[in-house]
Amino acid sequence: MKKHKITLSFLEFDSIDELDDDDRTLLLRAKEAAKNAYAPYSKFRVGAALRLANGLIVIGNNQENAVYPVGLCAERVALFSAQAQYPDQPIVALAVTAIGSDGKVTQPVPPCGSCRQAMVEAESRHNTPLRVIMQGEEGPVIIAEKMDDMMPLTFAEDFLKKYTVI
Numbered sequence: 001m002k003k004h005k006i007t008l009s010f011l012e013f014d015s016i017d018e019l020d021d022d023d024r025t026l027l028l029r030a031k032e033a034a035k036n037a038y039a040p041y042s043k044f045r046v047g048a049a050l051r052l053a054n055g056l057i058v059i060g061n062n063q064e065n066a067v068y069p070v071g072l073c074a075e076r077v078a079l080f081s082a083q084a085q086y087p088d089q090p091i092v093a094l095a096v097t098a099i100g101s102d103g104k105v106t107q108p109v110p111p112c113g114s115c116r117q118a119m120v121e122a123e124s125r126h127n128t129p130l131r132v133i134m135q136g137e138e139g140p141v142i143i144a145e146k147m148d149d150m151m152p153l154t155f156a157e158d159f160l161k162k163y164t165v166i
Contacts, residue, residue, distance in 0.1 A: 006152045011143040019141060022051070023093070023133055027141070029057055030074075030095040030133075037061035037074065043101030046109065048074040050082055052089040053128065058082040075115035079122055090126035094119065095133040105136030116151040123147045124156045 016024055026049050034047025039062055046062040060078030064071040075096055082091055098109040111119065111132065123130040129146040144150045 008149050008152065009145075010149055011145070013141040013143070015139070016135060016141055019133075023095070023141075023143070026051055026057065026093055026095040027097065027133055027135055029059055030097045031137075033059040033061045033074065033078075034097055034099045037099075038063045040064060041066070041068070045099040046074040046096065047098070048078040048094060048096045050078050050091050050094040052082060052086055053092050053126075054086075054089050056086065056089070058085070073112060073115050075111050076118050079115075079118050083122065083125075090128035091122050091130055092128060093131040093133060095135075097135050097137065099137055104138055106139040107136050108134035108140060108142040109136055110134055111150075113151075116147070117155070120147045120151055120154045120156050124158075 013019060016027055019027065029049035030047040032047065033049055034045045037045035037047060039045045041064050048060045050058050052058065058078050058081050060074045060081060062071065062074045063077060075094060078094065096109050096111055098105050119130055119132065132144045132150060133141060135141040
């Protein structure tokens with residue numbers, strides 16, 4: 001038996017004020033998107049904004065449904081919209097934030113596993129690292145420089161190609 005250890009790395013900033021202009025703008029756009037989320041059931045409004053390689057910003061927010069599995073997370077709304085409209089443009093960064101129903105969200109909001117898998121696919125699709133910028137309504141900001149820093153041992157295109165006929 002062999003035991004392996006996985007180490008992840010990320011950047012942490014005390015506040016949005018420490019970010020460069022591009023990251024700050026992206027996070028502010030995500031905060032605006034969260035305000036328009038459709039979250040009548042959870043009351044947890046999530047916003048995402050992503051930047052394409054050409055500089056365009058695409059936003060998304062969570063869209064809930066009374067039949068919960070039918071809803072969609074903010075990150076995937078933004079990812080799928082960008083890929084539908086600009087299929088040849090790599091996604092270079094994605095910011096995510098949330099507005100809670102009881103008090104302020106004061107810790108970074110991490111994407112769920114399904115969103116992380118969609119981000120892995122987006123990164124793999126264009127062979128371009130996807131930076132993920134996470135913050136609550138206020139407080140610290142965490143940045144993962146690439147998806148391996150958020151989701152090691154991924155099921156991605158290379159794995160699929162190795163074991164299937166494509």
